[in-house]
Amino acid sequence: MYETGEIDAATSRIYRLRVMHATESLERIATRAGVTPQEAAAAESRLAALGLLQPAPSGGWAAVSPETAADTLLAAAQREVLERQSAIAATRARLHALTGEYLEARSLRSDKGSIEIIEGIDSIRSVIDDLARHCSSSVDALIPGGGLDEAAISSATRLDRETLARGVRMRTLLQHSARKHPPTARYAAQISAAGARIRSTGVLPSRILIADNESAVLPVDPEDHAAGVVLVRDPAVLSFLRRLFEHHWDRGLEFTAEEQENGPEPTQLERDVLLLLAAGKKNDVIAHQLGISPRSVSRIVAHLMDRLGATSRFQAGVRAAMNGWIS
Incomplete structure (x- = not known):
């Protein structure tokens, strides 16, 4: 043999x-x-x-x-x-x-300024496996969709634990709908216990993997992952992808056990912001009344509008009331 x-x-x-x-x-x-x-x-x-x-x-x-x-x-x-x-x-x-x-x-x-197309499922897996095995500082991932494939979870869990054991910082951002998928919720709990940070948000643009802030992988066609991936090392493109990740990460909610069971219900602070938002208050006024920074208010409002699927502050207040989040 x-x-x-x-x-x-x-x-x-x-x-x-x-x-x-x-x-x-x-x-x-x-x-x-x-x-x-x-x-x-x-x-x-x-x-x-x-x-x-x-x-x-x-x-x-x-x-x-x-x-x-x-x-x-x-x-x-x-x-x-x-x-x-x-x-x-x-x-x-x-x-x-x-x-x-x-x-x-x-x-x-490939040189450091390249953008390379990888085709074929075996080659794609080889590239992702290679990045995970050799990263030394960080792995950031956006994973859209309602839940992960159980076979993918099985193989990813082992590799993620090995990566975390090397002291690599790992951040994964899922969609809120993934909280209702038990295998994905268990996976999130397992790698969180191993040291990863998991958050969820409402909408994600595409699947993206960034390793060591030096290489990134994203699909050629977001609707067909088998169509191929783009391996990016170009500094300008990487800078944009890092900012895109941080933008969505900052809007995310921690994937805690309580949230897995009960869904992303608003905290008391978020309810207070919603009440003032529904009353037509501006961010500076809300910040002054609640004793927090305007930047914190902006972040909370952005989170809430994203979770409610609202396109305006007024619509966010209406939808929050319909959800029973405020009275």
């Missing part, structure tokens, strides 16, 4: 080249590596057997990080009898020996 020979220099070169040039022909890869097409094909077959290359839907190969390949290749073996433990450890060590090659090649794959 597993190869026992060493990964030779030619195979290592082929792997490195496939990380950098996923869509190039076998002949071009062979020329770059200084080997024959037959030798290149044999090396690719060996890398595929080790899980380091996977067939891409559009043809060719999708390179996989050594850690991910090791996890996939060895998952079943780790449940087998003890006598296979030495073979498993040896295989993992050989795969991890390529990490340096992978990271160096990965750094050369």
Whole structure:
């Protein structure tokens, strides 16, 4: 099931080249590596057997990080009898020996100012997995929709816990409707307990993932996630995406256990703001009467209008009264 020979220099070169040039022909890869097409094909077959290359839907190969390949290749073996433990450890060590090659090649794959289109579900998963495994400071995510797929939750929970264990700050913003989806609510509770921050808001523009404030992933088509993603490293675009995230994050409500059960009911302070809002008071007057800053009032009003789906302060007051939030 597993190869026992060493990964030779030619195979290592082929792997490195496939990380950098996923869509190039076998002949071009062979020329770059200084080997024959037959030798290149044999090396690719060996890398595929080790899980380091996977067939891409559009043809060719999708390179996989050594850690991910090791996890996939060895998952079943780790449940087998003890006598296979030495073979498993040896295989993992050989795969991890390529990490340096992978990271160096990965750094050369695209320059820091690039915007890259990634197609194919395997390639998309590989890119997201790679960002999560190698981020060092922060992961911020906007996730629209009423709830997460249970299979996605299962795989994300393990990776999220590993990321948080490295001391990475993780912030995830869901939609309010996700609170009514039990698997998503349990997922939010689990990773919150592990150190993540989870909030929800009314409307989100698109699914966005930002890693270390240096790379971002967003869908080519927000209605069809399988259509491909855009991998962004361009500083100007990243700056806009970070501001977009912070704008929606500041409007979000903490995803607490009480809110999961009872829904995003207003706090007493929010009810007080609503009463004054319905009375036609301006933000400065509300701030003065409640003893808080005008900026805090602006943020609370924005939250409330978003949750009520209101386009004006008057409409917010009417809808709050209809919801029984004020009397």
